[in-house]
Amino acid sequence: MTQMLLNALLLALRAIRRNLMRSFLTVLGVVIGVAAVITMVTLGNGATHMVSDQISSLGSNLLILRPGQQLGPGRDSAGAASFKLADVEAIQTQVPALKAVAPVVGSKVTLVAGNQNWQSQVNGTSNAYFVAGNWNIAAGRQFEEDEEAAGKAVCIIGATVKRQLFPKGSPIGDEVRVKNFSCEIIGLLQGKGQGAMGQDQDDVVLMPIRTAQRRLTGNVNDVSTLMLSLRDGVAADPVMEQIRKLMRERRRLSENADDDFNVMDTKQIAETLSGTIRTMTGLLGAVAAVSLLVGGIGIMNIMLVSVTERTREIGIRLAIGALEHEVLLQFLIEAVALSALGGLIGIVLALFVCLCLTALMHMPFLFNPGINLLAFLFSGAIGIVFGYMPARRAASLDPIVALRFE
């Protein structure tokens, strides 16, 4: 039995080697199909991973409270009233499930230091921001209590701002001009990189909320956004509901009025985004799978043609004493070897394409053994299915008929 298999393998390999060009064209479809499936799935996985990574870098268990209706068509945030500092206090005291409550006011402002200038997002907030936003201080320190209370002109800058304004040396203790006032730099944030929507999270300057309110927005009471961090192990939904009720109460909304604010759960956003990407990945993978199937049909075609072409050869083999199942086995092995070879080349090609593309798109490259194995097995199965039919036709020919075939 093993001897027979080895023989058939030898015969099949000889046949492949004899028709190198035809063999190459046969496997091309499978190569492209397998490569396409693996590339799509690998890139999709990378994208999903990247998005969830970036969102979790926003802060774990982060809720964002903003004025205006829920995101979506017809959303109106301009008309809705801002939150007040009293709201911040109320949430802080009445929602015990929150670890940190950071009020945020901000605007886009031009910064000047020496002869450099740079436009950046300037946020007024509190030390709670570091907890809620999952920020670490790379150098310097957080705000002092008296700085927050008095609204002193101190600030902590992000990595991008540091790079643009202070390319050399430590900026701690230096001054930066924010709009029309000078601000002492007391700290430097650790870099986070690109955000989920592609924005630069490090292009930011933080200062005490009072400072920002007085000197930038000019409104000493308004808070535009609240970043709320949940305690570990607390479910987001009941807390969101509690905050919603509290805010409706404080904003004196009547029973049937819509919310004029919204609470978002970043985890939920992450899941929605990842879900979307997974769907896209599945869709693209399905398209790629169709191409793999087409590749298989290509193999079947070539096998059919090659049987016709090789009918005389089959006649010769049968005449010199080959048994029907030996010819069958030879053709089958030929088909499986070809498609498995195509699968292997496809995997290598996909690996190469994925490495190039992930490097180009700054995505993590996640090798997925499952899909590689699946694509390989599928290509092998294509060989068996599409190789078997023409092989059976070839082997069942009468030697005399096959020999006389023109």
Next chain:
Amino acid sequence: MNTGTLISLRAITKTYGEGVAAFQALKGIDLDIAAGQFVAIMGPSGSGKSTALNILGCLDAPTSGAYGFRDIPVEALTRNQRALLRRHYLGFVFQGFNLLSRTSAQENVELPLLYRGAESAQRHAAAREALAQVGLTGWEHHTPAELSGGQQQRVAIARAIVTRPLVLLADEPTGNLDSQRGHEIMDLLTALNREQGITVIMVTHEPEMAHYADRVVKFVDGWVESDSRKERHSPPTLPLSGEERTQHGRCDTPLTREAGGVNERGPGTP
């Protein structure tokens, strides 16, 4: 075992098609061929000579009648058993050479040994030896496209004899060759018959080729018209007569077959 008669056909008929379209190619053939004979089958086209050769070569099954090969009732064998009979006892040479294209002479000759499951070293040696026998030493790695017609037919003969068959069946082996190459091939077949005792059955329509045989069977319209034996046209290279050689030759001594590593699991010995 009957050492004299290797092949016996009794009332063999072959009908192609059915009903009104039926055509009876063979109408009742009786033929005995002794081991070691060189038989030429002649006749006009349509006389059934090729059909008879296909039946003798177990490539085709008769419609009725009895075919005994070494007393094995061939007509009762299955498709696979007939294939095994071809594998172990028969060699074929065709008019159109029927070599595998893009395949070296060496590999073409090795092919029957592959189906016998021979070891690769033994395969190479046997193929080289067979090619040497047909005078093609040095041409082992040429593909059919790189060989002349005569050389291709020599490769085909090497492929047929590499398994040391009992019978060599040749269907118009010189049909595609010019007269001089044809005579070279005939000399080769004669030598194989004389020196190795291989029974040769050849279909031809050229009387000058049939001249090489020591027995000429003429077919007309599906019948055997005449069966004439004659003296060999040239003295045999061995002092033994055909009958004696058969008795001493390796055809009926299984030793050589076993020494050749051949699986003697023939279709007649289930």
